[in-house]
Amino acid sequence: MPFLFSPLLWLLAACVLVQLFYAGYYFLPFARRPQEPDADPEAADAQPVSVLVCAHNELPNLRRLLPLLLQQQYAPGFEVILIDDRSGDDTYLYVQQLTQYYPNVRLVSVDRTPDGLSPKKYALTLGIKTARYPRLLFTDADCIPATAHWISQMQQGFAAPAALVLGYSAYAPEPGFLNKLIRFETLLTAMQYLSFAWRGRPYMGVGRNLAYTQACFLATKGFASHIRSLGGDDDLFVQDAVRHGQRVAVRAEPAAHTLSEAAPTWSAWWRQKRRHLSAGKSYRLADRLRIGTFVGANLLFYFTTAAVLLFSQPDWVSLAVLWGVRTVILCxxxxxxxxxxxxxxxxxxxxxxxxxxxxxxxALGISLFLHRNLRWK
Structure with missing residues (x-):
């Protein structure tokens, strides 16, 4: 059968059309959206904020992060709550010293986690209960704010108005292919969850840069629906918040970013991604279909191309056109x-x-299907 009339060609074309739809409706319009206004700390809706950081044996990271948090420029004021989750290093002593000099630094210590509960979610819940302010901003110990205006930029998202604000967390550039792949995966994931939320279909956020109100936390009953799942303190919480009618805003300007160091080895990244992807089975069906259609169309595109090359006599012009259009537009x-x-x-x-x-x-999906056991640090 001539390739021009082959079902494989039409399947290949269908995959390209699906990918172009996502690019044309979600990704490119989001990337080209108007510049978001700068945060105004004197605005009527500007409020103090509680910044929460959960740490487990991360003293070197905290020595880098906490001074940068204390240098944040936010006129309404903020407190930093460090949740020491069963650390065996000198985290407690270091933060305790900071509290002597900075009254807006507070320490919450977790000695043990009840059996069967997610350690991080339990620790975060204790930290949230002690927060003085209605607005909560979260990051991880191995992150740093991109600018001294990170708090003010993220808080601007509540002016939408919204109860939950999604931010972007990048990874620092380093030499090597693995770093490029991790940064590409981070960009591609953000391209989906930020643009979907911008189109009114939020489904996840990242705990490295996420904000919500105490009222939102109470409305969703905290992490109760997934407190026994290791992952999901960010994406499953967003899922619950959306189910409870909470409004979501996106704050993705560079000044609102946080920055992290990427996993140094393939095995470390593999474990990290397995934990993150394991929460996906609890997403709403519509979200799973939306994400799965995009990922599936890309995978099917590559498999169909391989089938064309192996089992048919391709029309190289048609094949080159499809590949060229897809590659140019997606890149x-x-x-x-x-x-x-x-x-x-x-x-x-x-x-x-x-x-x-x-x-x-x-490969990650197959691994999760075959080996579902996950471990927490």
């Missing part, structure tokens, strides 16, 4: 979003990273 989309988020990857690497990422994603 332009990735590059545009990278510029907007100030997290750019070398353009020449984007087609390679795209191939590797989607097959890595498939």
């Amino acid at each position: 332009a989309t990735y590059a545009t979003l990278g510029r907007r988020l100030d997290d750019q990857l070398p353009v020449v690497w984007l087609p390679v990273l795209d191939v590797v990422y989607f097959f890595y994603y498939l």
Whole structure:
């Protein structure tokens, strides 16, 4: 059968159309949206905020993070709550010393976690209960704010008005292919959850840069619905908040970002991604279909191409046109979003990273299906 009339060609074309729809409706419009206004600390809705950091044996990271938090410029004021989750290092002594000099630094110590509960969610719940202010802002111990205006930029999201604000957390550029792949995966994930939320279909956020109100936490009954699941203190919480009618805003300007160091080894990243993906089975059906359609169309595109090359006599012109259109538009989309988020990857690497990422994603999915046991640190 001539390739021009082959079902494989039409399947390949359908995959490209699905991907172009996502690029044209979600990703590119989000990347090209109007510039968000600068935060105004004197605005009537500006309020003090509680910044919460949960740490488990992360003293070196805290020595880097906490001074940067204390340098934040936010006129309404803020407190920093460090939740020491069963640390065996000198975290307690270090933070205790800070509390002597900075009255807005507070320490919450967790000696043990009740059996069967997620340690991080239990620790975060204790920290939230002690917070003085209605607005809560979260980051991780291994993150740093991108600017001294991180708090004010993230708080601006509540002016939407919203009860929950999604931010972006990038990884610092380092030499090597693994770092590029991790940053590409982070960009691609953000491209989905930020643009979907911008279109009114929020489904997740990242705990490295997330804000919500105490009223939102109470309305969703905290982490009660997934307190026994290791992961999900960010994405499953967003799922519950949306189910309870909480409004979600996006605050993705570079000044509102946090920055982390990427996993140094493939095995460390593999474990991290397994934990993150394990929460996906609890997403709403509509969200799973929306995400799965995009990921599935990309995987099917590559599998169909392989089938064409192995089992048919392709029309090289048609095949080249489909590949060219897809590659140019998607890589332009990735590059545009990278510029907007100030997290750019070398353009020449984007087609390679795209191939590797989607097959890595498939391997993760198979791994989770075959081996479901996860461990918490």
